[in-house]
Amino acid sequence: MKYMLMMNTPSAGPYQVASWPKQDLQAHIEFMKGFARKLGEAGELVAAEGLAGPDQARRVRAGKDGKPITDGVFPETKEFLAGYWIVDVESAERAYQIAAEASAAPGPGGTPLNLAIEVRQVMSGPPKDLQ
């Protein structure tokens, strides 16, 4: 079963990476790299990406002529997606376990961030039972 683990961070919360001391930032990056490597070695990783910051994000919709109309992301946006993992695991419990590990990524001063990770099952093909 595949699950998407989404790391949402509040716009004004603890995840203001740009203001962290260098040492803490490095520890955080190391953790994330090692985390992805570990998932790969466990044969569970499907994909993992970190996303560029929200100030670079654009909202796009189609205009009457079908051409894109872009707009900046408004500052009142309370949360944004910082990154995600897609894992292929044997059970939902295992996905939760992985999410908890990601949630404990170190923040300023090495303290676990304990960010909320949203876990969503990826839709699969048709049902598997044979009858």
Place this chain on the structure above:
Amino acid sequence: MTPSLDARTEHLLRELAPRVLGAVTRRFHDFGASEDAVQEALIAAALRWPRDGVPDDPRAWLIRVAARRMVDHVRAETARRRRAAIVVSLVPPEEQLALPADLDEGPERDDTLVLLFMCCHPALSASSAIALTLRAVGGLTTAEIARAFLVPEATMAQRISRAKQSIKDSGVPFELPAAGELAARLGAVLHVLYLIFSEGYAASSGPELQRGDLSGEALRLARLLHRLVPDDGEVAGLLALMLLTDARRAARTGPAGELVPLDEQDRSRWDRDAIAEGVALLTATLPRGSIGAYQVQAAIAAVHDEAASTEATDWPQILALYGVLLGMSDNPMVALNHAVATAMVHGPAAGLERLDALAGDPRLSEHHRLDAVRAHLLERAGDLEGALAGYRRAAERTTSLPERDYLLTKAARLREVRR
């Protein structure tokens, strides 16, 4: 193996893969490294045979190439160990590496069954056992298996190498399990083949067509297993179940890849040869005594396959068979199907009564299938309001995309009828 390989060569290579691996593992006592070596030999053959022609004795050719890779591997390992000064052997390396003349114990020796037991070892997780079986016994490449399961190749490679490590750690010898253990271990093999089949069967539509190959591969492996243990009723039962289910493949999805339920399928598109083969297998096996769950499921599939329509189906027979199956295993999905069969024989009210009794089962109470079956029976009973709510709830709960589309379409149709 590679797209350029003609079907006959590919078939030959896949056929030989487990027998070559058996011979090499028996000689070198290192399953993990032998498996890698055989995989390399298969790739070498896929590159060279189309150019140079198939050798006179393809099996011996593959064993020779794989053994050479093993010698290289052992040599590198010895050098590594020597550098690490961990192991100092008194036997000169040239003697350690000499290939005995009896490496190939002849074409009559077939270790495929031993390999299957090893790959489907209970110590492995289901996904590991599936991957390892497809590679070691099926002769598929890691890339092909990764594609079939929609994961990156590197991830699949890690899964396979971890599986091999688990086997090494568990210290299973390369031999058939003891007689007392045999039945249970054979059960594990059947379960893995069943999972491979249903994985492919579940994804036989649209852009995921390639995954349908998994069903074909599971069928091939089940045939192979049936050839090795022809007297086992459950092996024959699983093969029959696969044939009788796969026979409906063409009718199971509509032109846009949408799910077509059994009662709406165009039965003229069912594969009559596969049905005949499945029924013949079952007929030869059933009178032999001890009956297992795969045989009963195959028997149910056969009753469906032999009926001209849903109405003409022998539902009392199906109900009786689900009753037998219920007595064998405590499976909530079997209980649901039993309720459907009850409704077909005794009317929707009787089926709904069964469902109410099942709703207390915590494995079912939150399951979308309970809602879907209830909606279906309510619709038949004329309670369109209740049916609509059930389809909608089931659509919210399912994790299968085609099934959600199907349930939403059902709900939409009811809304139109109601208006």
